[in-house]
Amino acid sequence: MYKIVGKIKLAEGIDRFEIEAPLIAKKAKAGQFVVIRVNEYGERIPLTIADYDSSQGIISLVTMSIGKTTYMLSKLKRGDSIRDVVGPLGKQSEIERFGKVICVGGGVGIAPVMPIAKSLKNTRNYIISIIGAKNKASLILADEMKEISDEFYICSDDGSIGFHGFVSEKLNELLEDSEKSSDSDLRKDINRVIAIGPAPMMSAVCSVTKPYSIKTIVSLNSIMVDGTGMCGACRVEVGGETKFVCVNGPEFDGHKVNFNLLMLRQKMYLNEEKKALDLYEEKCGCKMLEQKNGKTC
Numbered sequence: 001m002y003k004i005v006g007k008i009k010l011a012e013g014i015d016r017f018e019i020e021a022p023l024i025a026k027k028a029k030a031g032q033f034v035v036i037r038v039n040e041y042g043e044r045i046p047l048t049i050a051d052y053d054s055s056q057g058i059i060s061l062v063t064m065s066i067g068k069t070t071y072m073l074s075k076l077k078r079g080d081s082i083r084d085v086v087g088p089l090g091k092q093s094e095i096e097r098f099g100k101v102i103c104v105g106g107g108v109g110i111a112p113v114m115p116i117a118k119s120l121k122n123t124r125n126y127i128i129s130i131i132g133a134k135n136k137a138s139l140i141l142a143d144e145m146k147e148i149s150d151e152f153y154i155c156s157d158d159g160s161i162g163f164h165g166f167v168s169e170k171l172n173e174l175l176e177d178s179e180k181s182s183d184s185d186l187r188k189d190i191n192r193v194i195a196i197g198p199a200p201m202m203s204a205v206c207s208v209t210k211p212y213s214i215k216t217i218v219s220l221n222s223i224m225v226d227g228t229g230m231c232g233a234c235r236v237e238v239g240g241e242t243k244f245v246c247v248n249g250p251e252f253d254g255h256k257v258n259f260n261l262l263m264l265r266q267k268m269y270l271n272e273e274k275k276a277l278d279l280y281e282e283k284c285g286c287k288m289l290e291q292k293n294g295k296t297c
């Protein structure tokens with residue numbers, strides 16, 4: 001059992017959990033993830049290690065409630081326990097001195113981009129962060145991202161905070177401006193873009209950076225089951241080859257990823273997922289939507 005020693009609500013439907021997991025905290029590196037099971041009968045779901053403190057033996061997970069398991073997780077409180085936490089899994093991020101790196105985070109994707117940005121900052125890279133959310137109320141970790149960034153931009157789909165538009169549009173604007181700038185070093189120095197968020201967002205970011213030939217790393221959120229390379233559930237196509245996100249990733253060269261296939265595979269179990277949530281809500285006697293509106297069960 002893994003004890004929850006802290007829980008903070010970051011935004012509506014987004015929680016940050018601090019979990020006692022000393023062995024994982026000791027080994028964790030930026031970019032890696034864990035697979036958790038809320039209880040003995042629970043589904044296994046992958047979650048990125050948003051932060052880790054090896055001296056305290058604690059890892060942080062940031063979760064967005066979008067279905068049965070993440071909804072069950074959101075109901076746990078400080079002092080409760082999670083049945084299984086397996087990890088750290090996946091390859092760690094490539095952390096080197098690249099020069100200027102643009103870190104792009106969308107929605108709950110801001111949480112996994114943060115430890116990567118932090119490690120890159122500690123390796124003396126110049127960090128330009130672009131983070132975005134649907135609106136001001138659902139934006140998370142803005143202060144923390146600002147603190148580790150040399151340049152910092154916020155975007156919102158509805159314009160309620162920062163730039164009115166998608167993170168990919170802000171990125172496009174920055175790259176266009178740097179093209180026009182007399183300071184030709186500006187774009188030349190941008191050696192890497194890291195983008196984490198929903199698949200359509202990562203795909204859009206890759207379309208923006210491709211004409212500039214800026215290496216773009218994305219972290220893929222495919223469906224996973226075992227997380228150890230055995231079941232094949234997480235397969236994706238990268239550069240025309242089949243790769244397993246859990247062992248070959250989760251980070252890949254975004255310009256080589258077949259995003260259409262990824263998005264198709266993400267929708268594979270929509271009916272089953274809806275059924276599982278409906279059954280759970282029936283049993284629990286309250287609707288996820290009602291909880292979002294402030295009613296609790």
Ligand SMILES: Cc1cc2nc3c(=O)[nH]c(=O)nc-3n(C[C@H](O)[C@H](O)[C@H](O)COP(=O)(O)OP(=O)(O)OC[C@H]3O[C@@H](n4cnc5c(N)ncnc54)[C@H](O)[C@@H]3O)c2cc1C
Binds near residue numbers: 043069
């Ligand atoms: C490497 C990796 C890291 C991730 N990190 C985070 C994170 O830090 N925070 C976060 O909130 N989410 C993260 N996700 C996504 C998270 O795993 C899904 O949101 C979660 O599994 C949804 O489960 P559910 O039962 O609540 O929803 P469901 O109703 O079961 O599913 C909703 C959607 O979530 C995705 N999903 C469902 N089951 C899985 C599964 N077993 N594996 C992967 N995706 C699934 C599907 O696209 C599905 O349409 C990550 C996914 C991967 C692959």
Ligand code: FES
Binds near residue numbers: 247
């Ligand atoms: S989750 Fe089973 S092979 Fe990757």
